[in-house]
């Protein structure tokens with residue numbers, strides 16, 4: 001079953017800015033899905049369309065088989081959204097906000113679940129303060145609690161950990177992971193790519209309003225990520241034009257003074273030996289040599305830069 005099926009979604013804002021262009025995306029039920037992209041890529045625009053705070057210019061979205069853009073009331077009951085922008089009525093307390101929010105979805109009062117959320121999001125001791133008195137990180141955690149208070153099947157989090165300190169961030173992710181393990185579908189945006197790599201099983205990348213990748217994390221890191229052979233010398237490497245040309249086949253580049261060459265793999269074989277010899281011919285014997293596998297951040301930077309070029 002598909003949790004979210006987004007088809008040909010486009011958005012042109014009133015000022016003519018095209019923020020989304022023909023984006024099609026499928027989020028399987030039960031997924032832990034990362035929607036990634038640089039600042040201004042269109043992530044929040046997409047999420048705000050799902051949350052009904054921005055109107056799509058064209059395209060369609062199905063939530064668990066229902067037309068989300070038409071069946072808004074149904075959608076709101078089954079979707080929990082943590083928006084990027086924080087906005088609360090400053091004079092209510094977290095506890096009151098959580099009870100009101102359940103009421104708004106037509107659900108009965110549930111002291112046990114509200115207490116559990118306050119506890120898990122480490123807001124219990126602030127539960128009765130007025131929200132104006134909460135810190136930035138506390139308000140963000142309250143947004144998360146608010147998105148979960150009606151126990152939605154699909155949860156969408158737009159940078160839920162922005163401004164949340166390291167330890168709390170870890171515990172927040174533990175909680176979201178538990179909800180996912182119990183069957184909640186999770187879609188999130190974040191600029192912490194290391195966290196996305198660890199948490200998510202699916203990943204999509206948007207750049208300048210267009211989708212440039214959408215696949216399982218494993219296949220992105222297996223198929224698209226490449227490995228490099230790195231050479232460290234006594235002195236930081238500087239590539240002359242002729243050396244760059246001699247090593248062109250390996251896309252030679254210098255990272256933090258270390259020479260890095262692309263390795264190509266074909267089945268059991270790789271070009272390790274030829275890359276190694278070529279580097280020695282240019283720079284002599286290195287102090288040490290090591291392999292480096294690209295991580296999500298490397299792939300992200302490569303794909304978004306290539307796309308922008």
Ligand SMILES: Nc1ncnc2c1ncn2[C@@H]1O[C@H](COP(=O)(O)OP(=O)(O)OP(=O)(O)O)[C@@H](O)[C@H]1O
Nearest residue numbers: 013015017019037038039040041042043044045046
């Ligand atoms: N209300 C608006 N009117 C006009 N343009 C807008 C509006 N909201 C966003 N934009 C523009 O649309 C583009 C996409 O913005 P969006 O907020 O969706 O990006 P994002 O991927 O969420 O970025 P970030 O990582 O910074 O949160 C940007 O160029 C932004 O300036």
Ligand SMILES: [Mg+2]
Nearest residue numbers: 043044045084
């Ligand atoms: Mg955003």
